[in-house]
Amino acid sequence: MEEGRISSSQLSLLAISYLIGTTFLLSPGSQAKQGTWLTILLGLGEALIPVLIFTTLAKRFAGKSLIEINDLVWGKIVGKLFSLVFLWYIFHLGSASFAIFVALFKTTVLIATPEVILLISGLLSCIYVSKKGIEVIARTNEVLILITVLLLILGFLLVLNIFNANNLFPVIEIPITRLLWATQESSSLFGQTIVFMMIFPYLNRRKSCTGAIIKGLVVAAILLMSSAVRTTGVLGKISESYIFPNYETDRLIDIGNTLTRLEILPVLNFLTMGFIKSSVSLYVTSLGTAQLLNLRTYRPVVIPLGILMIIAATQNYPDISSHLRFVENIHPIYALPVQIIFPLITLLLAIIRRLPCQGENQ
Amino acid sequence: MIFLVILGFGLIVVVEVPSLIRRQYWRELVVFSFFIFVGLLLTVFLTLGVELPYIDVGLTKLITGLGEALGLKPG
Numbered sequence: 310m311e312e313g314r315i316s317s318s319q320l321s322l323l324a325i326s327y328l329i330g331t332t333f334l335l336s337p338g339s340q341a342k343q344g345t346w347l348t349i350l351l352g353l354g355e356a357l358i359p360v361l362i363f364t365t366l367a368k369r370f371a372g373k374s375l376i377e378i379n380d381l382v383w384g385k386i387v388g389k390l391f392s393l394v395f396l397w398y399i400f401h402l403g404s405a406s407f408a409i410f411v412a413l414f415k416t417t418v419l420i421a422t423p424e425v426i427l428l429i430s431g432l433l434s435c436i437y438v439s440k441k442g443i444e445v446i447a448r449t450n451e452v453l454i455l456i457t458v459l460l461l462i463l464g465f466l467l468v469l470n471i472f473n474a475n476n477l478f479p480v481i482e483i484p485i486t487r488l489l490w491a492t493q494e495s496s497s498l499f500g501q502t503i504v505f506m507m508i509f510p511y512l513n514r515r516k517s518c519t520g521a522i523i524k525g526l527v528v529a530a531i532l533l534m535s536s537a538v539r540t541t542g543v544l545g546k547i548s549e550s551y552i553f554p555n556y557e558t559d560r561l562i563d564i565g566n567t568l569t570r571l572e573i574l575p576v577l578n579f580l581t582m583g584f585i586k587s588s589v590s591l592y593v594t595s596l597g598t599a600q601l602l603n604l605r606t607y608r609p610v611v612i613p614l615g616i617l618m619i620i621a622a623t624q625n626y627p628d629i630s631s632h633l634r635f636v637e638n639i640h641p642i643y644a645l646p647v648q649i650i651f652p653l654i655t656l657l658l659a660i661i662r663r664l665p666c667q668g669e670n671q
Numbered sequence: 672m673i674f675l676v677i678l679g680f681g682l683i684v685v686v687e688v689p690s691l692i693r694r695q696y697w698r699e700l701v702v703f704s705f706f707i708f709v710g711l712l713l714t715v716f717l718t719l720g721v722e723l724p725y726i727d728v729g730l731t732k733l734i735t736g737l738g739e740a741l742g743l744k745p746g
Contacts, residue, residue: 401726602702609691609699612683613706620713626727635727639734 310599310607313444314513317521322454323447323589324502324525329457329532330586331409334556334579336537337498338491339549340637344481345537348488352495353530359500360526363652364519367509370665371516375506376600382659389601391651396597398647399504400618403590405632407431407622410583412629417556418576428619434584436615439592440608443511446588453581461532464555464574467562468543476545477538490641497641499526500648507593552629591615672718680711 315323338348363375370378375395379388411427419427438446481488502522509518540554543561548554555575562571595614599607626632659665684707691700716723 404726598702602698604699604702605696606699609687609696609703610706612687613703613710616683616710616714617706620710620717621726623717624723624725627725632727635731639727639731642734642738643730 310605311442311511311596313442313447314511315443315447315508316513317517319447319451320505320508320512320518320521321525321528323450323508323585324505324522325529325532326450326454326457326582326585327501327504327589328499328525328529330582331406331579332498332533333536333582334409334413334553334575335633335636336540336554337533337636338495339537339554340483340494341488341491342482342546342549343477343479343541344483344488344491345541346534347480348491349495349530349534349537351492352499353526355492355496356499356502356526357523359496359648359652360502360522361519362649362656363503363506364509364522366652366656366659367506367518368516369656369659372510373665374510374597374600375503376597378506378655378659382655382662382664391655392597392601395503395647395651396594396601398644399590399597400594400614400621401625402501402504403587403594404618404621405625406583406587406590407619408625408632409629410579410587411622412632413553413556413576413579416629417553417572424623428622431584431587432615432619435588435591436611438588439595439611439615443508443592446585446592450585453585457578457581458532460574460578461536464559464562464571465535465539467564467568467571468539468558470564471561472539472542473545474542476542493641494637497644497648498636499530500644502526503648503652504589504593506652507597508589552633587618591618594618673715676711676714676718680707680714683707 336345338345338352341348366378367373370381373381376392379391379395382388383391407428410431411424414422414427415424438449483491502525505518505522509515512518512521536555540548540558543558544551544554548557551557553575556572559572559574560570563569591611591614595611596607598604598610598614604610626635687703688700691703713723
């Protein structure tokens with residue numbers, strides 16, 4: 310079904326792009342105000358639990374994707390139900406990524422362009438790479454992430470003259486329960502790496518999946534933390550009232566009245582990383598659907614699922630602020646079954662049933 | 672506008688279907704046709720201005736409803 314192979318470092322880079330794709334713009338845990346960076350750090354620690362659960366499961370069934378593991382452990386009917394919930398979750402992540410892409414472009418740089426044109430042009434490139442396979446996505450990402458990290462570092466250096474370290478204090482200003490909830494929010498965003506359960510079988514060294522994902526998580530957390538510190542240091546307490554705080558921060562860049570209005574930097578970053586996030590989501594949804602329905606190839610379903618994804622993107626939320634509330638209040642619970650509960654009970658059942666049997670595993 | 676939508680979907684069918692028939696991928700053809708049909712139907716609805724439900728709103732209702740059923744207080 311998929312002939313491509315990727316290395317563990319390519320997987321780490323994909324994980325970084327997937328995580329910072331949309332979260333770079335909609336800073337996770339921003340309800341913690343100055344403590345946003347702290348919630349990202351705590352969220353990283355908490356996210357290690359689901360990551361260890363699903364990578365243990367992947368190593369136990371080396372060479373099998375989550376869809377195949379569900380079928381093996383739970384049988385055809387229950388397994389397919391679990392897989393369906395997983396595929397819906399990834400499909401929804403992809404559509405949300407498209408929706409945020411449109412929201413950003415419609416409110417910032419391409420105000421007069423119709424929504425449908427933005428969606429179709431974004432979708433065409435995602436369909437192209439998804440049809441080419443995981444190897445092409447991973448190699449494209451190697452170039453794009455390099456540019457993104459360089460732009461992020463440049464963005465950090467350019468705001469040093471307007472950066473006020475006092476804005477970062479007091480670190481914890483909110484009640485501890487809200488801090489814990491914000492941590493849970495960050496953790497559920499890091500837990501989105503469950504998408505790679507479908508890609509682990511195409512790793513050239515399958516045992517290295519845990520290390521690769523953790524490396525990706527740590528680097529993504531560092532990038533997100535530095536971005537949170539930057540926006541809080543520059544914008545202060547009002548940073549949480551902006552929908553795209555990173556965009557507002559780059560607007561304020563002013564180096565000697567010459568280098569100003571560099572807000573295109575975060576837009577470029579989102580364009581590249583959002584593209585990777587949408588492409589991986591579309592690829593995994595298509596591959597998963599093909600495995601779920603026992604198809605010989607996933608390629609014919611890429612275009613129809615891509616179209617459904619952009620239709621879902623238009624119907625994702627009535628306005629961007631309601632999506633922010635969804636990410637803050639509902640996503641941590643919504644993601645719980647897919648990220649922790651299903652993988653955990655699947656792993657426990659596999660241990661009890663002593664699966665995989667000899668010869669079933671490659 | 673409806674004409675453009677049907678033209679677009681027709682183009683996709685013309686590009687994808689012949690290779691599926693040539694390789695005798697019947698199962699794949701059925702799945703492709705199903706998803707394309709659903710996609711076409713939804714796009715026509717949206718073009719005609721039919722209001723479809725929002726995903727986030729539906730999920731929020733589902734999860735808060737489940738929480739209340741389990742006796743958990745929202746917020």
